């Protein structure tokens with residue numbers, strides 16, 4: 001084994017998880033991380049999960065140090081599509097996470113990879129703060145539309161412009177950085193990228209290609225950046241479908257942690273069976289290092 005993937009619901013861990021009715025709705029944009037923690041977001045008030053301080057402690061440098069010392073490669077992945085990796089990393093560093101930009105896989109870079117591979121020139125319907133991620137991409141004479149969580153930038157004018165570009169293409173190509181329906185911030189629920197993606201799909205009668213978990217392209221992008229084949233990678237995550245199922249479909253092994261959005265009924269999931277369950281990240285690391 002040469003690397004470990006860990007789902008880390010790192011993006012805005014304390015703001016973007018919605019609790020809808022009694023259900024904890026999986027709208028946080030966590031991540032897949034190659035290696036480090038999987039420890040989510042600490043829903044301080046809304047669930048019985050770990051508190052923020054505990055979450056940070058679990059993610060502390062000891063885990064990372066142990067992983068690095070073992071020679072395993074390490075990477076964090078996030079579903080965040082509202083800001084650049086730089087911003088994401090700064091935010092996490094502010095929370096006490098030991099993390100650098102080079103260790104982060106996110107939907108925007110995964111989309112860039114796909115755009116380059118296919119010679120696509122995007123019209124961007126994304127948040128202004130995300131635009132720098134596409135700096136190296138040719139955006140002249142667009143032949144596709146990329147939609148992310150544009151938040152306030154989802155104005156009628158901006159959405160309509162993206163619609164016009166898309167419908168004007170001979171073969172409309174719509175790439176979406178996620179498919180979340182909504183998420184929660186401190187001031188309430190917010191429509192997520194999926195709702196706008198659906199609007200464009202409907203208007204143009206196309207199907208979007210999604211490049212976030214659990215899409216294969218997302219996991220493959222993380223692996224490609226590290227130069228590791230899926231058989232050599234293990235994913236640690238709390239989301240049975242998106243983390244564990246997504247990783248397994250790419251040929252990786254996957255461990256589910258009993259923290260974060262984990263619920264006991266996950267253990268009877270009809271489709272997805274993790275390769276192992278662990279109680280927390282530290283235990284996941286123990287198990288993985290014990291098998292080297």
Ligand SMILES: *[C@@H]1O[C@H](CO)[C@@H](O)[C@H](O)[C@H]1NC(C)=O
Nearest residue numbers: 127128151152153154155158
């Ligand atoms: C995007 O939103 C920001 C913040 O509301 C605003 O300042 C900016 O002008 C918007 N950009 C576009 C292209 O709509």
Ligand SMILES: *[C@@H]1O[C@H](CO)[C@@H](O)[C@H](O)[C@H]1NC(C)=O
Nearest residue numbers: 026028079178179212213214
């Ligand atoms: C991350 O994004 C993917 C693709 O949009 C989505 O399917 C998945 O549910 C997201 N993960 C979470 C936990 O929100």
